[in-house]
Amino acid sequence: MSSDIKGLNEECGVFGVYNHVQAAHMTYYGLHSLQHRGQEGAGIVVSDGDKLEQSKGHGLVTEVFDESKLAHLPGQKAIGHVRYSTTGDKSYENIQPLLFQSQTNTLSVAHNGNLVNASRLRSALEDEGSIFQTTSDTEVIAHLIRKGGKQPSHKRIKASLKQLEGAFAIVMLHDNQLIAALDPRGMRPLSLGKVGDSYVIASETCAFDVVGADYVRDIQPGEYLVIDENGVNSSYFSEPNDRAICTMEYVYFARPDSQVDGDNIHRTRKQLGKKLAETDPVEADVVTGVPDSSISAAIGFAEASQIPYELGLIKNRYVGRTFIQPSQELRERGVRMKLSPVRKVVEGMRVVIVDDSIVRGTTSRRIVSMLKEAGAKEVHVRITAPPIKHPCFYGIDTSTSSELIAANYSVEETREKIGADSLCYLTSEAMVNVIDRDDESKNQGHCLACFTGNYPTEIYDHSVLPHEKEQSVEHSTS
Amino acid sequence: MSSDIKGLNEECGVFGVYNHVQAAHMTYYGLHSLQHRGQEGAGIVVSDGDKLEQSKGHGLVTEVFDESKLAHLPGQKAIGHVRYSTTGDKSYENIQPLLFQSQTNTLSVAHNGNLVNASRLRSALEDEGSIFQTTSDTEVIAHLIRKGGKQPSHKRIKASLKQLEGAFAIVMLHDNQLIAALDPRGMRPLSLGKVGDSYVIASETCAFDVVGADYVRDIQPGEYLVIDENGVNSSYFSEPNDRAICTMEYVYFARPDSQVDGDNIHRTRKQLGKKLAETDPVEADVVTGVPDSSISAAIGFAEASQIPYELGLIKNRYVGRTFIQPSQELRERGVRMKLSPVRKVVEGMRVVIVDDSIVRGTTSRRIVSMLKEAGAKEVHVRITAPPIKHPCFYGIDTSTSSELIAANYSVEETREKIGADSLCYLTSEAMVNVIDRDDESKNQGHCLACFTGNYPTEIYDHSVLPHEKEQSVEHSTS
Amino acid sequence: MSSDIKGLNEECGVFGVYNHVQAAHMTYYGLHSLQHRGQEGAGIVVSDGDKLEQSKGHGLVTEVFDESKLAHLPGQKAIGHVRYSTTGDKSYENIQPLLFQSQTNTLSVAHNGNLVNASRLRSALEDEGSIFQTTSDTEVIAHLIRKGGKQPSHKRIKASLKQLEGAFAIVMLHDNQLIAALDPRGMRPLSLGKVGDSYVIASETCAFDVVGADYVRDIQPGEYLVIDENGVNSSYFSEPNDRAICTMEYVYFARPDSQVDGDNIHRTRKQLGKKLAETDPVEADVVTGVPDSSISAAIGFAEASQIPYELGLIKNRYVGRTFIQPSQELRERGVRMKLSPVRKVVEGMRVVIVDDSIVRGTTSRRIVSMLKEAGAKEVHVRITAPPIKHPCFYGIDTSTSSELIAANYSVEETREKIGADSLCYLTSEAMVNVIDRDDESKNQGHCLACFTGNYPTEIYDHSVLPHEKEQSVEHSTS
């Protein structure tokens, strides 16, 4: 289900390129392929070896940049960022990459993920006189690096990164070098690719395919990668901890043509659908998915269950930014946008609808009722992940606990609320087994915090009493 | 395959509503669901019983209208239009509905289709002193109606419609009445729906689902429908001719959730895919479709052939209006937008790619080469319609004959040019049988002109020597 | 006083150029110098000998056009138009020049003035089947010309012009010719200039200075000028009537550097100020004008009266289109924009304020009270024209009679209402004598209708009972 109708929003995406004559263009195409990770704003910073130039703005990559803007971004190194649409602080200053210019050197940073000790670090820095321009976590990183002044060394940068807690996949331009770093648990994806003599770094490998690059390898937890004229130099700023890569990247966020930890996302989702058909079978006439994210899983479910896969729901591709919501009255009369049922497909049918998550339940309820109004005899909902019961502090904009339907209601209550004839979730265990391809050795660890409440890090800024937690989630993520 | 990458562009879409307190909003939602029929411009004209108000502009429905614009369109009757993006005359004046105000009455017209005698009619009108403001066929209709002056009667309107040759599905607002008319061969779809006490008219039935209306029936060839306080009054302005509904509406244009002539488009396309699997089977490992229009056919092909259906191609959903094309150099390096292969799905595989048409062949060639670069062992192309060899004069922007690959090369030559391992088209006969569900009685006639060159009408303005035909296609359609 | 704060709005301005390699640029500069005649919209139509291209839009000339738009207007002939901001119909279609394209010929028309029989002509044309796209008088002209169809001859054009009643200064592009025509009473100014081998036509001669052209002569009442490869060909479409050039052009509208009927406007206004100092002297310490239009008259008044001329009122040059009006509360506290008194100049002084007209009286009242609050001991208002008591039907947007303060109150009542210590107007006779430089032979006639109610033409469409007149003024002028 698409983020705009679901309330489960992706964080951000980062991209970097080293040694390409059209670095800004490469970044433009790379960011465009990462657009699903954030649609609020986009930015590019290029280095021509001498100085950094930036361009950024609100909106989609194709809206922010045109040929003339790219023409004003000369240089062979670049980093870029797409930012997701929070309801919170949409100020221009927060659009990344952030650029920090001093009289002796420059630094630019783009960041995907969320720090859990940003607030503490920021207080300490402000007490010592630092002035912050943004409300973004990312600026904390720059202040740590610059603290002590003068030219930052790799040693200092690594010491700064070590102070950060939470999820961070970072690309930086500094001193003619492209730097990539990943948090010690590897909570967000970050990969290295190569095209000709150029290196590229991206949040997802789909960006490599788009710019014609070959996948080289994933950045490792705690790794610090410096790319310069001497090639790729790898070191570690931290002992790697147990890995805890975000499970929702597999289930929902990443593009089907990306591969995370070596596994293709479409394939993984298809397997999740197959598994669900095994663990929670149902007699039905038609299987359908919710476009776009659960199509792969629906195909898998259909294949395993031998129930025909059909287009039961159509998504309108032209939903714009300023879409006018139907009034309450029109909505009751059945006026709806974005998703339409295909009446002739579902009429008189027992329909299985495969989806990847239920957040607040409102969309699921709407889909079920839409299908029933269109004549579906039964609607069976199958979810390719466990119920989401806990907020994420690592960069995903889940609703607060009070809004998460699974935090407040049992599966049976949820089923009743959304009006489905049956509702089943995949178990954590089954899901992890699919993702790990039943390969024990692969089981390096996933973050399951939103399902289980077991956060892989201390959560510092958010360590509050449960009933106060709701407020604490409203940080700006990136 | 989407129009923006294919060179096969839809005409337009029309919508009308009678007796709804939120007529402008209904039209907005209706047009939005018809957006796939045209993205260049959109307009709405409302009548509050007294006078007509219009609002229109370049771009998508969601870009042209916002809440404040709709608020300035009061009234209980409305018509609307979405216009497709020609390379030709994009002037503001040409955006429909056209509105003609005189001191004693007003008339607004929206038109889908293309007249083949517009040029002749216009010359005659101009010779008699008519002044035209647009280059649109549609204005000819208004001039015919107004000629003779004073208040036009239904008799005069019908006499005017009788003079038109070609394809036209028209909605009009006149004198507090909503009027719908369809050309004598019914070349374009046009349907009547009902929601509460309101009537709606739309180019496709998907618009009914979106606004909560029930499908009543299709407008008949030569029919003239007047909706006013006395309800729906049907008459005919012309003897119906042999019906000749556009086949490409089934194969390519209409939305999968629409039904044309009683048949659901998704189902029809799925059947076309199944038939193709029977008539042109192939040994393969994976079936994939080209998003979005050939997904249904690919599912059908997979089901019939028992080869698994997979997402082998991903379409970037965020391709904007001002997208920057990769330079030649970057394109050669493999930089690509819009469509990406899913490497892990096609690598080492024999892939069947199901599509609905090949126009110039460039996109097909690009897709085949993309899949091969991603590792596909074999690529078999299956097209759910016959080769397109002739230009359309009835409202579809096919390329001129000189650009149509099938007009210049045999199937085998085409296969070689696009680099496929095999290439098969469905025959006209097989296609028509599927569309008619092997029901002889249904076989009222389809327009197959672009496949066969047998145009169902005289083509007047275009009756030129074959080698001159190319130029004559550049009329503005609507 | 500037039009935006006065409620007395200029009509429009026209410009034409023949045989200049940069015809569009010349028109741009020419229109820019005529911008004071209209700020709502601007348009240019060029002819490259083959076809006409147009570009137009809402706003100032510098807002509507940029280098790239001008670059798309190739050709050696051009006409242009600036349009004033009515409260009425601001639709895009009404922006001139209007362009009429038929399959065999094209015609473009730009018009300054207002017809008084447009409504009648239009009704007749509509009764015969003409379709109008705009609410503009100008379109009537085109329909008359095209009526009868085929290629219009000069004979037909002249016959059409003869049917028009009212004020019209017209430029046209037709058949590779630039045509200029002026109504039989010469109510609006229109002049011919020459620069190198090029001819230019403009509403005011200030446009000649800006484009480096030399003034040749004024177009004569009833004259029909055709400029083509044979040079300038003059004829008459009508017997000239008694001339009736608009007096307000001298007093208020024209730019100080223009000359009308051979007389420089600055000089004429200065003489009006001098005459006023003679006919209505007053003991005072300071003379000031209301920027910008009455500065010349104030200088004259000061010179004749030997009272020092000072800047007593400053006009803010940066008042934009979307200026936020102070709330009632702030206005009462003294918050004001646009005009500020120069406190140190008026404090303790007896101030003469020279202005060119009082329309509704609100601005005059505001100025007087502003000066008094700033410490002026006395404020004496001197107006360089008689009281405006009647609406104008020839292209000036005066308020309706009910709003004209002089139509409803005596001079003494008006003085009291605006709070001045004295108020004097120049008499009609004195004003006309100044304008004619006491040269009887020059006294070919001026339109004094807004002062006297003696309209120089029948007023056809407006021939209604006095109490109904108010409504009839709301026609769109150009």
Place this chain on the structure above:
Amino acid sequence: MSSDIKGLNEECGVFGVYNHVQAAHMTYYGLHSLQHRGQEGAGIVVSDGDKLEQSKGHGLVTEVFDESKLAHLPGQKAIGHVRYSTTGDKSYENIQPLLFQSQTNTLSVAHNGNLVNASRLRSALEDEGSIFQTTSDTEVIAHLIRKGGKQPSHKRIKASLKQLEGAFAIVMLHDNQLIAALDPRGMRPLSLGKVGDSYVIASETCAFDVVGADYVRDIQPGEYLVIDENGVNSSYFSEPNDRAICTMEYVYFARPDSQVDGDNIHRTRKQLGKKLAETDPVEADVVTGVPDSSISAAIGFAEASQIPYELGLIKNRYVGRTFIQPSQELRERGVRMKLSPVRKVVEGMRVVIVDDSIVRGTTSRRIVSMLKEAGAKEVHVRITAPPIKHPCFYGIDTSTSSELIAANYSVEETREKIGADSLCYLTSEAMVNVIDRDDESKNQGHCLACFTGNYPTEIYDHSVLPHEKEQSVEHSTS
């Protein structure tokens, strides 16, 4: 002569208001009246006692703000800034007021003037780890204040201000207080006004008149003014030095209705014109000024010389931002914008043109030649200030020395270059005497650096070898 055609650009303007229910609106009107001091960008920061909100943007005050933006700026205290258009760094971040938010307090600063030791201070701060977001001097002030961290006290702020060298008129919002401070030489104007229970601070007193406030007094050199619920509290952060108020404020920058140091600008300029008529008389027929800044002086010259004052040059009021410059060819043909001669006024006349400065000489040359082409027999140029020979480091964007005509040529050479029949400047002494009204006691000192090269402060960052000076001037001023 207006800045856009002269190359002598104003710095900036600041405004502040305390305790007004419509603080943002008041600031809007205040900034609008200061618009002549800067047209590049504008910003407003308001405090509702709790937190600060900002809104800013490129362009004029009326372009940046609309009613809805002001509605989102609630609070009873506000500061605002208009920024001038450099050719240099136009980035959004540099638009003031700058806003610095920490977790415990907020600070907003707007600054008019230029620091001469900004670069040194910045280097030192960066060496200690400060991160700068802008290239503006103003940010240095904030870093000095915040250094040492925690809540800044007035003591710390004053200590910070003491470190600054150069020109600075500052308004700040901090901790619910409105703070104003002026550099120890009082190089820029800054005044205190009162309206009802509200206090206002502004760069020029014209802002007081516009918002209905009464002038209270000027802020004194070295003064530190805190306005809070206890009223106005004055102290000093520095011993006052010899005063050195910018002379060009009197001669050129300030609005005619402002008063600087108690003297009305219009009056002062008129006196300068009179003095010039005494010191450098000439036999002539007509006196004219260059609109808008030298009109007052021209009136004075005319009055003293008994030569009639006329409008000899007309300025086009509609010159927009994106004005298209005539090509070289058109310019040579005489196509000109912005300024036009009034032919009938200057033809055959000996013309005195009064102006306030000659920077590069190009505009003066153009004006002289324009007048001669229009028929002037003689053109005598009179300048109400001495020749400008040295760059300004205190906030005025004079050209570099190499471009200043007076730095490179004698008066006689300059006269020849601009083509005038005579050219005279007022002497420093005469100018200062007029400004001081021959009152010795008033002679507290003026900055005459651009005329004499005697800079009233050390110039630190700019202390370079003369031939290197050119480059050093390109700092961003505010």
